[in-house]
Amino acid sequence: MDFRVVATTLDDATLVARLRAGDDGAYEILVRTYSSRLIAVARRILTSEEDARDAVQDAFISVFRSLDRFQGESRLSTWLHRIAVNAALMRLRSRRRRPEDPIEPLLPAFESDGHHQEQFQSWDESAEALLVRGETRAVVRRCIDRLPESYRTVLLLRDIEQLENEEAAAMLGVSVNAVKIRLHRARQALRTLLDPHFRGELA
Amino acid sequence: MTCREFADFIIDYLEGDLADDVRTPFERHLSRCPNCHEYLAQYRATVAAGKDAFGADEDLPSDVPEELIQAILSSRPR
16 A cells, blocks of 8 residues: 555644544554655755664654644644754754854955955856756755854754744744844855865865 | 855744844845855755755665664553
8 A cells, every 4th residue: 555645635723633633544544644755854854864764763752742733734844844953953962062162254255444354255156057967966065064063054044944033943942033133144155165065176 | 244144044944034124134144145145045956955965875774783773662661
């Protein structure tokens, strides 16, 4: 039996109703349909397949416990995504942390009169042309991994997982303004890290 | 507006959150400063590259081990 096919024919409300009724098949459909996608989400945050699987297990436990709270205001997939992000963040926090590298060396430097110290050299291909290449994606992922963790996390939540500032702030336990500042710095730092690649020196 | 101030306002500019009394000097600076023009272009390209970095085939979910599926299913409330 292909559960994916079944799942696409079951709307959220029906699936949730069957889950609440304790239907074995519904649990099987839910887990088989969403686990691989949720592992991908957790792996982006945790950068470890093993940790990602543990986080997804945590996420499903929390899903099972809070089925009664699913209101149907968002899609089931969106609700599960948020729970998986949260579970991955919890695991990230519990992981032994290295002291974080400062981000300042990756931010633009200015003269005392407010001018940039650096003369930016143009990136020699358009962003679109660079993006279609798989190896460029791998370079970008490696550069994201080099960001200090609190900045990497915000960049992932906002630009990749596409959470709103408010959602990201709530999950990280910081203010909306802190999220915006960190996102801006994370993007600036990522630009610095991408610069040698996009100038074509290493591409 | 200095280049330093310009850099600080980029994120709000891109989100359409700049008040008129800041957007006007921001855009004036943008039209006069080739270095900040380039910086803004690279910032935009960086955001696009980040958003795209995980969107492709190489990030396709792996096969989920049956063991994990069963472990998850066994944790459901009875």
